[in-house]
Amino acid sequence: MTEPSTLQDRLIAQFDAMPPQMQIAAKHLIDHPQDVALMSMRDLARRAGVSPATMTRLAQFLGASGYEDLRHEQAETIRRGEGFAARALATPHSAPEALVQQVLEELARHVATLTQPETLASIAAAARALSKARRIFVLGARSCHAIAWHFHYVMSLLGERTRHLDGPGGTGPDALMRAQPGDMLLAISVSPYAAAGLELAAHARTQGLGVVAITDSAVAPLAGLADHLLVCPTASPGFFHSLTPAMALSEALCALLAESDRAGALAGLERSDAQLRALGTYATAIPRRPG
Amino acid sequence: MTEPSTLQDRLIAQFDAMPPQMQIAAKHLIDHPQDVALMSMRDLARRAGVSPATMTRLAQFLGASGYEDLRHEQAETIRRGEGFAARALATPHSAPEALVQQVLEELARHVATLTQPETLASIAAAARALSKARRIFVLGARSCHAIAWHFHYVMSLLGERTRHLDGPGGTGPDALMRAQPGDMLLAISVSPYAAAGLELAAHARTQGLGVVAITDSAVAPLAGLADHLLVCPTASPGFFHSLTPAMALSEALCALLAESDRAGALAGLERSDAQLRALGTYATAIPRRPG
DNA sequence: AGTAATATGAAACAAGTGTTGCTTCGCGTG
DNA sequence: CACGCGAAGCAACACTTGTTTCATATTACT
Incomplete structure (x- = not known):
C-alpha cells in the first residue's frame, strides 16, 4: 500500500541500511534524480565515482528487478512534468511563504x-x-x-x-x-x-x-x-x-x-x-x- | 551563432523539405519531444512506425552528426526545466564570457x-x-x-x-x-x-x-x-x-x-x-x- | 585473534544501441 | 522502354549497455 512514494523518498528511507559504496551511489541519485533517465547507468556511475555493479545492486536493493526499472520509473516521472516544472501554479500561500x-x-x-x-x-x-x-x-x-x-x-x-x-x-x-x-x-x-x-x-x-x-x-x-x-x-x-x-x-x-x-x-x-x-x-x- | 532555436522549431522549419518517411518521424519528435531523451531510438522509431535508419537520417538532415546529438540536446533541455527557457539569445561570446x-x-x-x-x-x-x-x-x-x-x-x-x-x-x-x-x-x-x-x-x-x-x-x-x-x-x-x-x-x-x-x-x-x-x-x- | 559474513571492483557476458553500406522499390524523364 | 535517382528497408557492423560471476578486500563478531 505504500507505493506512491517517489524514488528519492525510497532512497532516503533505506539510506541508512546501505553499505558505504551504495550510499555514495544513492546520494548521487538523490541529488540528481533526473539523470537516472537522462544518461546511461555507466556514465552516472562514473560521475558518482562508483562501480557500475554498485548501481545494479542499488536498484535491486530497492526491490526493483534491475536498474532499468528505475530508469522507466524516472522517465515516467519526467513525462508527467513532476521533474521541476511545477511553477506558477496559483499559490495559496500563507503570508510568510x-x-x-x-x-x-x-x-x-x-x-x-x-x-x-x-x-x-x-x-x-x-x-x-x-x-x-x-x-x-x-x-x-x-x-x-x-x-x-x-x-x-x-x-x-x-x-x-x-x-x-x-x-x-x-x-x-x-x-x-x-x-x-x-x-x-x-x-x-x-x-x-x-x-x-x-x-x-x-x-x-x-x-x-x-x-x-x-x-x-x-x-x-x-x-x-x-x-x-x-x-x-x-x-x-x-x-x-x-x-x-x-x-x-x-x-x-x-x-x-x-x-x-x-x-x-x-x-x-x-x-x-x-x-x-x-x-x-x-x-x-x-x-x-x-x- | 550556434543554435538559436529549439529542436522542435528546427523540425518544423525544415519539415516541408523532408521526404515522406522522414516527415512521419519528424512529426513524432515534434509531438513527443521528451521521448527523444527518455527512450532508445529504436523504440521511438518503432512507435513512430519508421525504420531506425530514418531516425539517423533525420538527425543528420538537421545538421547534427547523429541521433545522439539530438538526445543530448533534449536531455539538457529537460534538465533545465523546459517549461520556460530564457535561452540562447544569439551570444557570440568570447570563451570567458x-x-x-x-x-x-x-x-x-x-x-x-x-x-x-x-x-x-x-x-x-x-x-x-x-x-x-x-x-x-x-x-x-x-x-x-x-x-x-x-x-x-x-x-x-x-x-x-x-x-x-x-x-x-x-x-x-x-x-x-x-x-x-x-x-x-x-x-x-x-x-x-x-x-x-x-x-x-x-x-x-x-x-x-x-x-x-x-x-x-x-x-x-x-x-x-x-x-x-x-x-x-x-x-x-x-x-x-x-x-x-x-x-x-x-x-x-x-x-x-x-x-x-x-x-x-x-x-x-x-x-x-x-x-x-x-x-x-x-x-x-x-x-x-x-x- | 580467527572466522564467518559481507562488500567491492575487474572482467566476462549477452542483449541492445546507433550507424552504415547495400539493395530494392517507385516513379518521372528522355 | 530502359534509365537514372532519390527514398526506404534490411542486415551486418562496431560499440555500448546493464547484468552477472568470481576472486579479493573489508568488516563484524565471537
Missing part, C-alpha cells in the same frame, strides 16, 4: 540580470586584470565581509596570490604595506558604505594598485576610484539589502580566474586537498544517522 | 529552484522555529563560514539573539557552553563536509538544541540530525561548488525572521543605526574622485 517566494524570485531575477552582455564583458575584463596581478588584496567591510572572505577562501585553495585585508585586532590593513606595483585590490562595498573600507581602498589607489570594485551603483563611492566596476543589484522585498547577487559575481570571478590558469588551479587544488585530507578536515564517509 | 554566462545562468536557475512550494514551506517552518528560539547559535565551517557570518551579522543588527560559533584561537565553540533548552542551532554545511562543523552540530544536538540545517543534499551528514532541513543546490559549471543558493536561503530566513517581529526588528535596527552613525562608520556623502 508568500514573502519568501517574493524574496527568492527577486534574487533569481537579479542574478539573471547579471547575464546582460555588457555585464558579462565587465566581469571578463575584471577577471583578466586580476589574473595578471602579482597579488590580489581583498577588502570588504561589515556586510561585505562575507563576500570578501569567500573570495579569498576560494582563491586560497588555488594558491598564494590573495591577501585578505582583515583580521583580529584591527591589523587587517597592515598587509597593504607590502603592496607592490602590479598588485591589485578587489574591493566590495554596498550601501550603507562602510567608511573604513572606502578609506583603505582610496589609500591603496594612491599606492598605485589597480582596483576592481563590486558595488551596488555606478555612482557608489567606490565607483570613482575603480579601474573595473562591477555593479550588482541589492534591492529586496525583505528588510535588508541582498548580497546574493554580489556573491554570484564573486563566484563568477573565481570561476574565470581558475579557468584562466587551469593547470595551475588544478595543481593548487591538489596540494590543498592533500593537506586537508591528511589533517582529517573533511568527513570522508557518509555517516550513519544517529538512531 | 561564455563561461561567466553559464555560471550565472545556472546560479539564477538554482535560486529559482528554491521557490518550489515544498521548499518554501520548509523555509517558512524553519523560520518559525528560529523565531521562537531564545538564542540562535550559528555554525558554518570553512566555505560555509561566509554564509554563517552573514546570517549572524544581519541578525546582530536586529538584536542580541544570535551567537556565532567561531572566533580567533579556536574558542568559537565555547559559546555553546551557555546553551539552554529552547535555544536553536543554525548549521550550514556543504560538500566537502568539514568534520569540525559536523561534530559540533552533533554535540549541540545532544545538548537538546533544535537544529536547522542548510546543506546540499537530503542525505548529507547534517541531514540526519536536523529538525528542519533546507537543501540548496551547489552544482556549477565552474571549478567550485557554489554558495550563492545557500546565501539566498540565508537571506530568505533573515527576511522572515525580521518580518515575524517587525516592531522589534525596527527598534533594533534603529538602535544599531544610531550607534553606527555616531561612530562615523558609514560614509555619508559620495566622495569625489581623488586627483
Whole structure:
C-alpha cells in the first residue's frame, strides 16, 4: 500500500541500511534524480565515482528487478512534468511563504540580470586584470565581509596570490604595506558604505594598485576610484539589502580566474586537498544517522 | 551563432523539405519531444512506425552528426526545466564570457529552484522555529563560514539573539557552553563536509538544541540530525561548488525572521543605526574622485 | 585473534544501441 | 522502354549497455 512514494523518498528511507559504496551511489541519485533517465547507468556511475555493479545492486536493493526499472520509473516521472516544472501554479500561500517566494524570485531575477552582455564583458575584463596581478588584496567591510572572505577562501585553495585585508585586532590593513606595483585590490562595498573600507581602498589607489570594485551603483563611492566596476543589484522585498547577487559575481570571478590558469588551479587544488585530507578536515564517509 | 532555436522549431522549419518517411518521424519528435531523451531510438522509431535508419537520417538532415546529438540536446533541455527557457539569445561570446554566462545562468536557475512550494514551506517552518528560539547559535565551517557570518551579522543588527560559533584561537565553540533548552542551532554545511562543523552540530544536538540545517543534499551528514532541513543546490559549471543558493536561503530566513517581529526588528535596527552613525562608520556623502 | 559474513571492483557476458553500406522499390524523364 | 535517382528497408557492423560471476578486500563478531 505504500507505493506512491517517489524514488528519492525510497532512497532516503533505506539510506541508512546501505553499505558505504551504495550510499555514495544513492546520494548521487538523490541529488540528481533526473539523470537516472537522462544518461546511461555507466556514465552516472562514473560521475558518482562508483562501480557500475554498485548501481545494479542499488536498484535491486530497492526491490526493483534491475536498474532499468528505475530508469522507466524516472522517465515516467519526467513525462508527467513532476521533474521541476511545477511553477506558477496559483499559490495559496500563507503570508510568510508568500514573502519568501517574493524574496527568492527577486534574487533569481537579479542574478539573471547579471547575464546582460555588457555585464558579462565587465566581469571578463575584471577577471583578466586580476589574473595578471602579482597579488590580489581583498577588502570588504561589515556586510561585505562575507563576500570578501569567500573570495579569498576560494582563491586560497588555488594558491598564494590573495591577501585578505582583515583580521583580529584591527591589523587587517597592515598587509597593504607590502603592496607592490602590479598588485591589485578587489574591493566590495554596498550601501550603507562602510567608511573604513572606502578609506583603505582610496589609500591603496594612491599606492598605485589597480582596483576592481563590486558595488551596488555606478555612482557608489567606490565607483570613482575603480579601474573595473562591477555593479550588482541589492534591492529586496525583505528588510535588508541582498548580497546574493554580489556573491554570484564573486563566484563568477573565481570561476574565470581558475579557468584562466587551469593547470595551475588544478595543481593548487591538489596540494590543498592533500593537506586537508591528511589533517582529517573533511568527513570522508557518509555517516550513519544517529538512531 | 550556434543554435538559436529549439529542436522542435528546427523540425518544423525544415519539415516541408523532408521526404515522406522522414516527415512521419519528424512529426513524432515534434509531438513527443521528451521521448527523444527518455527512450532508445529504436523504440521511438518503432512507435513512430519508421525504420531506425530514418531516425539517423533525420538527425543528420538537421545538421547534427547523429541521433545522439539530438538526445543530448533534449536531455539538457529537460534538465533545465523546459517549461520556460530564457535561452540562447544569439551570444557570440568570447570563451570567458561564455563561461561567466553559464555560471550565472545556472546560479539564477538554482535560486529559482528554491521557490518550489515544498521548499518554501520548509523555509517558512524553519523560520518559525528560529523565531521562537531564545538564542540562535550559528555554525558554518570553512566555505560555509561566509554564509554563517552573514546570517549572524544581519541578525546582530536586529538584536542580541544570535551567537556565532567561531572566533580567533579556536574558542568559537565555547559559546555553546551557555546553551539552554529552547535555544536553536543554525548549521550550514556543504560538500566537502568539514568534520569540525559536523561534530559540533552533533554535540549541540545532544545538548537538546533544535537544529536547522542548510546543506546540499537530503542525505548529507547534517541531514540526519536536523529538525528542519533546507537543501540548496551547489552544482556549477565552474571549478567550485557554489554558495550563492545557500546565501539566498540565508537571506530568505533573515527576511522572515525580521518580518515575524517587525516592531522589534525596527527598534533594533534603529538602535544599531544610531550607534553606527555616531561612530562615523558609514560614509555619508559620495566622495569625489581623488586627483 | 580467527572466522564467518559481507562488500567491492575487474572482467566476462549477452542483449541492445546507433550507424552504415547495400539493395530494392517507385516513379518521372528522355 | 530502359534509365537514372532519390527514398526506404534490411542486415551486418562496431560499440555500448546493464547484468552477472568470481576472486579479493573489508568488516563484524565471537
